[in-house]
Structure formats: C-alpha cells, structure tokens
Amino acid sequence: MTGTVEARVSRGLRDLLPDQMLARQWMIDTIRSVYELYGFVPLDTPAIEYLDVLLGSEAGAEAQQSIFTVQNPEKEALGLRFDLSVPLARVVAQYRDLPRPFRRYQVSPVWRADKPGPGRFREFMQFDLDSVGVESEVADTEIIAGMCDTLSALQVGSYLVRFSSRGILNVLLVYGGIPAERGKDVFRVLDKLEKVGLEKVRLELTTGYVDSSGDPIPGLGLESRQVDRIERFLQIRSGDRREVVAQLRDLFAGVDGAEREVSMTERISNHLYALGYGEDRVSLDLSVARGLAYYTGPVFEAILLDAPQFGSVFGGGRYDDLVLRFLGEKVPATGASIGVDRLFAALIDLKRAGQQKSTAKVLVVSMDPSLQDDYIAMTWELRRAGIPTELYLGAARGPGKQLKYADHWGIPIALLYGSNEKERGVVTLKDMELGRQRAQALEDRREWLEERPGQREVPRSELVSTVREMLLHQVGEQGR
Amino acid sequence: MTGTVEARVSRGLRDLLPDQMLARQWMIDTIRSVYELYGFVPLDTPAIEYLDVLLGSEAGAEAQQSIFTVQNPEKEALGLRFDLSVPLARVVAQYRDLPRPFRRYQVSPVWRADKPGPGRFREFMQFDLDSVGVESEVADTEIIAGMCDTLSALQVGSYLVRFSSRGILNVLLVYGGIPAERGKDVFRVLDKLEKVGLEKVRLELTTGYVDSSGDPIPGLGLESRQVDRIERFLQIRSGDRREVVAQLRDLFAGVDGAEREVSMTERISNHLYALGYGEDRVSLDLSVARGLAYYTGPVFEAILLDAPQFGSVFGGGRYDDLVLRFLGEKVPATGASIGVDRLFAALIDLKRAGQQKSTAKVLVVSMDPSLQDDYIAMTWELRRAGIPTELYLGAARGPGKQLKYADHWGIPIALLYGSNEKERGVVTLKDMELGRQRAQALEDRREWLEERPGQREVPRSELVSTVREMLLHQVGEQGR
Numbered sequence: 012m013t014g015t016v017e018a019r020v021s022r023g024l025r026d027l028l029p030d031q032m033l034a035r036q037w038m039i040d041t042i043r044s045v046y047e048l049y050g051f052v053p054l055d056t057p058a059i060e061y062l063d064v065l066l067g068s069e070a071g072a073e074a075q076q077s078i079f080t081v082q083n084p085e086k087e088a089l090g091l092r093f094d095l096s097v098p099l100a101r102v103v104a105q106y107r108d109l110p111r112p113f114r115r116y117q118v119s120p121v122w123r124a125d126k127p128g129p130g131r132f133r134e135f136m137q138f139d140l141d142s143v144g145v146e147s148e149v150a151d152t153e154i155i156a157g158m159c160d161t162l163s164a165l166q167v168g169s170y171l172v173r174f175s176s177r178g179i180l181n182v183l184l185v186y187g188g189i190p191a192e193r194g195k196d197v198f199r200v201l202d203k204l205e206k207v208g209l210e211k212v213r214l215e216l217t218t219g220y221v222d223s224s225g226d227p228i229p230g231l232g233l234e235s236r237q238v239d240r241i242e243r244f245l246q247i248r249s250g251d252r253r254e255v256v257a258q259l260r261d262l263f264a265g266v267d268g269a270e271r272e273v274s275m276t277e278r279i280s281n282h283l284y285a286l287g288y289g290e291d292r293v294s295l296d297l298s299v300a301r302g303l304a305y306y307t308g309p310v311f312e313a314i315l316l317d318a319p320q321f322g323s324v325f326g327g328g329r330y331d332d333l334v335l336r337f338l339g340e341k342v343p344a345t346g347a348s349i350g351v352d353r354l355f356a357a358l359i360d361l362k363r364a365g366q367q368k369s370t371a372k373v374l375v376v377s378m379d380p381s382l383q384d385d386y387i388a389m390t391w392e393l394r395r396a397g398i399p400t401e402l403y404l405g406a407a408r409g410p411g412k413q414l415k416y417a418d419h420w421g422i423p424i425a426l427l428y429g430s431n432e433k434e435r436g437v438v439t440l441k442d443m444e445l446g447r448q449r450a451q452a453l454e455d456r457r458e459w460l461e462e463r464p465g466q467r468e469v470p471r472s473e474l475v476s477t478v479r480e481m482l483l484h485q486v487g488e489q490g491r
Numbered sequence: 492m493t494g495t496v497e498a499r500v501s502r503g504l505r506d507l508l509p510d511q512m513l514a515r516q517w518m519i520d521t522i523r524s525v526y527e528l529y530g531f532v533p534l535d536t537p538a539i540e541y542l543d544v545l546l547g548s549e550a551g552a553e554a555q556q557s558i559f560t561v562q563n564p565e566k567e568a569l570g571l572r573f574d575l576s577v578p579l580a581r582v583v584a585q586y587r588d589l590p591r592p593f594r595r596y597q598v599s600p601v602w603r604a605d606k607p608g609p610g611r612f613r614e615f616m617q618f619d620l621d622s623v624g625v626e627s628e629v630a631d632t633e634i635i636a637g638m639c640d641t642l643s644a645l646q647v648g649s650y651l652v653r654f655s656s657r658g659i660l661n662v663l664l665v666y667g668g669i670p671a672e673r674g675k676d677v678f679r680v681l682d683k684l685e686k687v688g689l690e691k692v693r694l695e696l697t698t699g700y701v702d703s704s705g706d707p708i709p710g711l712g713l714e715s716r717q718v719d720r721i722e723r724f725l726q727i728r729s730g731d732r733r734e735v736v737a738q739l740r741d742l743f744a745g746v747d748g749a750e751r752e753v754s755m756t757e758r759i760s761n762h763l764y765a766l767g768y769g770e771d772r773v774s775l776d777l778s779v780a781r782g783l784a785y786y787t788g789p790v791f792e793a794i795l796l797d798a799p800q801f802g803s804v805f806g807g808g809r810y811d812d813l814v815l816r817f818l819g820e821k822v823p824a825t826g827a828s829i830g831v832d833r834l835f836a837a838l839i840d841l842k843r844a845g846q847q848k849s850t851a852k853v854l855v856v857s858m859d860p861s862l863q864d865d866y867i868a869m870t871w872e873l874r875r876a877g878i879p880t881e882l883y884l885g886a887a888r889g890p891g892k893q894l895k896y897a898d899h900w901g902i903p904i905a906l907l908y909g910s911n912e913k914e915r916g917v918v919t920l921k922d923m924e925l926g927r928q929r930a931q932a933l934e935d936r937r938e939w940l941e942e943r944p945g946q947r948e949v950p951r952s953e954l955v956s957t958v959r960e961m962l963l964h965q966v967g968e969q970g971r
Binding site (some may be wrong): 015016017018019020021022024025026027028029032033035036047048049050051052053054055056057058059060061063064067076079080081082083084085087089091098100101102104105106109110111112114115120122124133134142144145146147149150152153156282285286336337338368369370371383384387388391394397398399400401402403404405406416419420422 | 495496497498499500501502504505506507508509512513515516527528529530531532533534535536537538539540541543544547556559560561562563564565567569571578580581582584585586589590591592594595600602604613614622624625626627629630632633636762765766816817818848849850851863864867868871874877878879880881882883884885886896899900902
C-alpha cells in the first residue's frame with residue numbers, strides 16, 4: 012500500500028492548521044470563561060444520535076436531506092447531530108432528576124450535509140448556552156450581558172446587541188387585527204426589513220412585487236389598514252431604550268396583553284442599565300424578529316460594527332417547546348448560539364486573531380552537536396520557568412535554516428549558543444521580528460554581520476530573566 | 492409530535508454530565524498546557540474522512556467492520572475517523588509546505604464500531620502528540636518527560652513510565668539466531684510476559700500448551716537454544732537504567748547493530764537523568780514491546796502505581812511509515828497517545844477528579860422578589876470580581892429548596908439576603924459543607940436555629956472579600 016491513496020478531504024470539510032486552531036481555541040476558551048463566571052456548566056453528548064431523536068417521529072425525508080446518516084453494526088437508523096439544541100432536549104428528557112434550572116453550555120461540532128460554499132462548511136463548531144426551567148427575564152438579561160462581556164473579552168471592537176421580543180410582535184398582530192396564525196409569515200417578511208427596506212416589505216405584506224431578477228415575490232394580501240399599523244410600529248426604532256418603551260406603551264395603549272409584554276421588555280432594559288450595559292452596546296430594536304418559529308419571548312442577536320458584513324455572530328431567544336418531542340410538556344427556557352466559525356472569520360478579518368502560529372516563544376537553535384546537553388538543559392530551564400520552548404530537532408544543520416524554521420512558525424525568539432559563547436559564559440538571544448526589520452534597513456552583508464540585527468548577548472545566568480523581559484516588550488506590539 | 496420519541500442514545504455512546512465534563516475538561520486543559528510548554532501546536536481535522544484515506548487502498552472488509560460509515564449527498568465512500576494518526580498522516584501528505592519538524596497535538600473524539608462493554612465506548616476522546624520529521628532521540632526523550640510532567644500535574648499519585656526499544660528487540664533476534672520475519676510473532680508473545688509469566692512464554696515460544704480453559708495455545712516452534720538466549724535477555728530486568736544498559740552491552744557484545752541501539756537507549760536514559768527524571772518515575776524495562784507492528788525505535792508506556800488496574804494510560808513510540816500510504820516515502824516520527832477516557836476513569840477512581848459539580852462558587856438565593864435588583868447587583872459584583880456566581884432563577888420560592896439546589900450542584904457558598912439584612916446593611920454567607928457537617932452534629936431543630944450552622948453575617952461592603960477568604964479556606968480541603 013505505497014503511494015496509492017490521494018490525501019484529501021470531502022467537500023465542505025476542512026482542516027484547521029495550527030495558526031487557525033490557536034485562534035479558535037483562544038476564542039472558545041474566552042467564551043467559556045465568561046459563561047463559567049456566570050455559573051453555566053459544561054455538557055457533552057455523542058455526535059451520533061438516533062434519527063427519530065434528531066428529527067421527531069413525524070419528520071419526513073425532506074428534513075433528513077441535511078443529515079449525515081451513519082451506519083452501525085446493528086443497522087440502526089442513526090445520524091450526526093445538526094445542532095446542539097436537540098441533544099440538550101434529549102438530555103433534559105432523559106435525566107429526569109437533573110436539578111432545574113439547568114444552565115449548560117456545550118461547545119461541539121455539528122454536521123449539515125448542505126451545499127457547501129465560501130465560509131459554509133458541512134462540519135462546524137457551535138457554542139450554545141441555555142437556561143432550562145426559568146421563567147424570569149433575568150435569565151434573558153444574563154444571556155445578553157454575557158454576550159457583551161464575551162465580545163468585549165474577544166476585543167472585537169465596537170459591537171451591538173439588538174433585542175426585542177416575540178411577545179411584542181404577537182401584540183402587534185392583535186393591534187393590527189391580523190390573525191395569530193398569519194404571524195409566522197408576517198414575521199418572516201419583517202425580518203427582511205434591514206435587507207430590502209420598508210417599501211418592499213410593504214409590498215410583500217400586501218400585493219407582492221417582481222424583484223430585480225424578474226422573480227415574482229408573492230404578497231401576503233394584508234389590508235392597507237393593517238399595514239399602516241405595522242408601519243407605525245416599525246417607526247418606533249430610533250431613540251434609546253427608555254424612549255422605545257414609552258412609545259410602545261403609547262402605541263399599544265389598551266391592547267390586550269400589551270402591558271405584560273412591554274413591561275417585561277422594560278425590565279430587561281432596566282436591569283441592563285443598572286449593570287452598565289448602555290445604548291452603545293445594547294439597543295432595543297423592534298425589527299429583530301429572528302426567523303425560527305419556536306421563539307416565544309425575548310429574542311436577541313449581536314453584530315460587529317467594525318465587521319458588519321459577517322452579519323449576526325451570536326443570537327437566540329426564549330422558547331418553551333424544548334422537550335415537547337420527548338415528554339409532551341412545555342418547559343420555559345432561554346438560550347443563545349454562537350456561530351463560532353463566523354465569529355472566528357470576523358476575528359481573523361479584524362486581525363484580532365490568527366497572528367500566532369506556534370505555542371513556542373523560544374527556539375533553541377542546535378548549532379553544535381557536541382553542545383547538545385547544554386541545549387537540552389537550557390530548553391528545560393526555560394520550560395520550567397513557564398516559557399514555551401522548542402529545541403530544534405530537525406534535519407537542518409546550520410543556524411540559517413533553523414532561523415528560517417523559527418520564522419515559519421512565528422517563534423519570536425531564537426537562542427544561539429556555540430563553543431565561543433560557552434567559553435565566555437554567555438548566550439545570544441535574537442529577536443526575530445526586530446531582526447527582520449533591521450535586516451531590511453541595512454545596506455549590505457558586511458553591515459549586517461557587524462550589527463547582527465536584533466541580537467543581544469547576555470550572561471548564561473540571565474537567560475530566563477532576559478527572555479521574560481523580551482517577551483513582555485513584544486506583547487504590546489503584537490496581536491494574538 | 493408530542494411525547495412520542497424516547498429520549499435515548501445508541502449502544503456504546505454516552506453523555507458526559509457537568510461533573511464529568513468539568514473533570515475531563517480540567518484534565519485535557521492540563522495535558523494541553525504541558526505540551527504547549529514544550530512547543531507542540533494544536534491541529535484539528537474533520538471527523539469524516541474518505542474510507543480509502545482511513546483504510547489504505549488495499550484494506551479489506553474486515554478492517555471496515557469497526558468503522559462507522561457515513562452517507563453524504565454525493566454518495567461518496569466516507570467514514571468517521573477511528574484514530575488521530577491517519578488524519579495526521581493525511582495532513583502531512585496534503586500540506587507539503589508545512590515546515591518540519593511538525594510537532595502537533597490533537598485532542599478529538601474518535602469512533603469505533605466495536606462491541607461495547609463496561610468502560611468500552613464507541614465514541615471516545617483521544618489526545619495524541621507526535622513529532623514528525625525528527626531522527627534525534629531527544630524527541631523521544633521529550634515525549635517521555637512530558638508524560639511525567641503531565642502525570643505529575645494531574646496529581647495521579649505514583650506513576651511509572653516504562654520504556655524500551657524495538658531496535659533492541661531486533662538485535663535480540665540477531666542474537667538469538669531468529670529470522671527477522673518471525674519478530675512480529677515473537678514480540679507478540681513477549682508482550683504477554685507481565686500477564687502470563689515466564690513459564691508460559693517459554694512454552695508458547697516452543698511447543699505451545701493448553702490453557703486453563705482447555706484451549707490450545709499453539710507454539711512458535713523455536714529451538715531451546717534460541718529460547719535460552721531470549722530468557723537470558725528477559726532476566727536483564729531488575730536494577731536501575733545504568734545497570735540494564737551495562738548488562739545489555741555485555742549480553743550483546745559483538746552482535747551486529749547492537750552498539751547503535753544500546754547507546755541510543757543509553758542516551759535517552761542519560762538525558763532523563765540530567766533533567767531529573769530518576770528511577771522512581773522512569774524505568775528501562777525490556778519487557779515493554781507494544782503490540783503494534785509499526786514501531787521501529789524507542790517504545791514507551793505509563794502506568795499508575797496507585798491504580799494499576801487501569802493498565803497503560805499513555806503509550807507510544809517511534810515509527811516511520813506515517814505517510815507511506817499517501818506518498819510512498821518514509822518519514823522519521825515519534826509520538827504518543829493518551830487514553831483520555833481511561834485516564835479519566837482512573838482519576839475519578841483516585842478521587843483526583845469528579846468532585847466538582849458546578850462552575851459556580853456562590854448561589855445568590857432569591858428570597859424576596861422585592862429585592863431582586865439587589866440580588867442582581869450582588870451577583871454581578873461577585874462575577875466582576877472573578878468569582879463564578881449564579882443567581883437562583885428557578886421556580887422555588889423559599890430558601891430551603893434553593894439551598895437544596897445549591898447542594899445538588901455542589902455550589903460551596905450560599906448568599907442569603909432579606910429585608911432584615913438590608914435594613915442592617917449586612918449579608919449572610921453560608922458555607923454549605925460546614926453547614927452540613929454541623930447540622931449532622933446538632934441535636935434538634937431549636938439548637939440548629941440558634942446556631943445557624945456554617946452561616947456568618949458580614950457587612951454588605953465586605954461581601955467580595957469575605958467570599959474570597961471562604962473560598963481560599965475550602966481549596967485546601969477539597970479535591971477538584
């Protein structure tokens with residue numbers, strides 16, 4: 012079996028090489044640390060689930076299309092999970108003595124056999140957090156606050172968490188005289204407001220129109236009296252959260268169930284004010300509807316103002332049908348899902364991540380085989396001082412190729428030590444980045460040899476302290 | 492679709508509930524931190540691979556049996572990875588410009604459709620580390636040293652890393668006058684030494700025997716002159732590493748290729764001595780053969796002396812056929828694999844892990860709805876001081892049930908605050924564990940009410956500092 016298999020992966024799948032993995036790991040660790048501070052606990056579930064668990068008993072072949080089915084020796088009907096909500100629901104239904112509230116996070120890959128495209132993969136990482144068994148709007152509040160803390164910790168620049176409430180949209184139906192069963196269609200159209208503008212939303216709610224590519228967009232056939240009321244609602248979008256609440260209260264005055272929904276939204280807004288999450292980070296935006304049918308209360312999403320092209324990187328809301336499929340029982344819950352890969356792409360784009368290629372901070376260059384014991388001793392001395400260090404063990408003999416290797420992996424410091432250094436009781440430390448900058452500035456090889464750019468010689472006994480100092484200097488200059 | 496699907500998972504699969512996940516995560520983070528200090532870099536690959544990548548072009552249906560096959564829309568021949576070595580090989584073959592040495596770790600689940608049993612799962616986590624493109628025995632040395640550092644960091648108690656070398660076993664064949672092609676069979680028998688004893692090994696090497704259940708164990712038919720020499724080799728097992736090396740050198744004096752192998756083993760041993768890894772942690776044990784056929788040089792494994800029943804928790808060695816399947820080229824490499832689940836089971840057994848059930852250190856009890864703003868403020872005050880805190884948001888009203896909830900999740904401190912406390916500007920902090928101990932010691936309810944075991948009242952302004960102090964006290968008393 013020599014050389015006959017082509018090394019490749021199937022469409023929509025990919026490897027994460029070390030620079031990408033380091034960035035993603037940092038990202039996941041950061042999100043984890045925020046929600047662990049909030050007291051969320053981790054859960055893990057198998058990648059493989061029964062198909063009826065994944066799809067519900069009445070699901071058709073249509074829903075199955077995006078599931079990777081799996082074959083086990085017992086020939087059971089199995090598939091790879093396509094989200095983390097279904098496994099959560101199964102766990103809540105299966106372990107009846109799990110105390111509630113159950114506030115868990117899970118960070119795991121999910122699989123969808125959809126058509127792959129740029130930035131669309133068939134295996135991708137999801138980070139979900141949910142509070143199961145809670146009615147209080149404080150649970151929604153803490154998911155929004157956690158979103159803010161997470162995005163701040165990831166240093167994504169400016170961001171905005173927008174929230175609204177399905178409950179308020181349901182009141183809008185009452186106010187507009189629109190039957191509840193038409194809600195799903197209406198919300199789907201409202202969700203397009205940001206993208207297509209008010210005029211087209213109006214047309215789609217009423218008569219429909221033909222879009223620029225000539226495709227007919229059918230209308231919902233609402234009356235203009237109904238659409239006028241929706242428009243009045245959509246106009247309450249500017250101003251701070253207090254103002255939006257006040258206008259909502261005015262508009263919905265006397266409408267059945269309105270006060271309950273408006274005041275719950277107001278409470279969330281007030282909790283957030285009290286905790287210091289102001290208008291610059293959290294807005295009450297009535298155009299947020301979130302497509303999924305199952306939301307029942309507050310809904311929220313986050314966008315990066317410095318990278319809006321990535322869309323919503325974080326979103327969720329309140330729902331109560333979690334375990335319906337298994338237990339036929341409604342359980343109040345609220346949660347959010349972080350698009351790890353989308354956020355990851357945004358962080359790379361913003362150069363907040365992806366700069367680090369290796370874990371090692373020092374490469375000990377192996378220049379002279381007779382000094383190997385010294386190299387080993389220095390390597391472990393640095394490691395034991397907590398400084399990630401690699402001893403070059405490859406095939407290259409000269410220091411030139413080994414320095415190139417340090418460059419390849421982005422290792423910031425190289426340690427050079429030959430018999431000359433040994434005699435004099437010193438080590439040479441080379442700042443790779445500084446060396447590169449100076450080398451470009453220098454005129455010729457003679458000058459280079461004289462200056463030895465970025466290099467410094469220190470007593471052997473000062474190895475660890477000097478490396479520490481050099482690394483401290485670099486932290487300020489580099490991204491992760 | 493109400494209540495019709497049973498919440499369950501297929502055979503050999505399992506969920507990791509929060510207490511288990513916290514322990515496993517701590518374990519994985521600890522191993523990661525050791526090898527990142529050594530400069531290993533992370534890699535991630537898709538769970539789904541082409542079947543020919545997984546099995547090689549000539550593999551038969553037999554090998555396929557333990558693979559979960561996967562169906563994608565394009566109907567390609569795909570399966571879930573069964574180890575992390577094959578994906579590493581594919582990556583090395585696929586990304587030709589990846590600089591070498593390539594020293595990567597990967598921690599990911601793998602799937603095997605074998606017969607499940609107690610402690611044997613069909614989906615399990617593996618932690619692999621490999622140095623690809625290195626000939627130097629220092630690479631083997633650092634994998635052994637890292638094993639020691641990892642097991643020390645995990646506080647597993649006493650452990651022993653045993654190492655030997657396939658090269659030395661090959662010399663044994665020359666010394667014993669045994670053809671090289673019989674090596675595989677001979678090593679397989681030697682691997683049983685620990686389990687069945689010298690007498691049965693001797694019989695299996697020669698005439699064979701009938702075991703206690705009446706099954707015939709066929710013999711390899713070696714001559715007694717050959718077996719005598721193997722026995723002489725196996726007797727070199729006591730004593731320290733220096734002594735074993737000296738005896739080996741004596742025994743193999745003049746045998747072709749012996750000096751090269753013995754001195755490489757000696758160098759590893761000497762590096763380890765120099766770095767402080769003495770006989771108490773690393774032994775040169777010639778009975779270590781490691782079953783897999785592909786090892787070519789040093790081989791190693793680790794056992795926990797306080798939990799020997801778990802067998803080898805960590806093992807690996809040097810090999811050179813990594814990318815043979817893809818490129819038809821030999822590449823020197825050495826690596827090891829950690830049985831995360833086995834090590835995890837051992838840590839639970841040793842009570843070094845699994846004690847922690849929640850991330851939260853404080854539960855803010857919600858006693859009086861009119862004080863909710865205070866509860867929210869105190870919760871975030873603690874969180875912002877870096878203390879993981881949960882505000883109780885469930886359905887229970889009275890403090891009794893909420894304290895029981897803290898108990899369920901093992902949250903060590905409960906914060907109690909009612910209008911009485913508010914008036915006096917204090918908060919009550921309850922040490923849950925101390926409370927339980929004292930409550931058991933107290934005679935009756937009256938006494939309990941008087942003493943309020945484990946509770947202390949402190950000024951509101953001292954909330955954070957007091958919680959910090961209480962947590963510091965607890966660290967010494969509890970396992971993770």
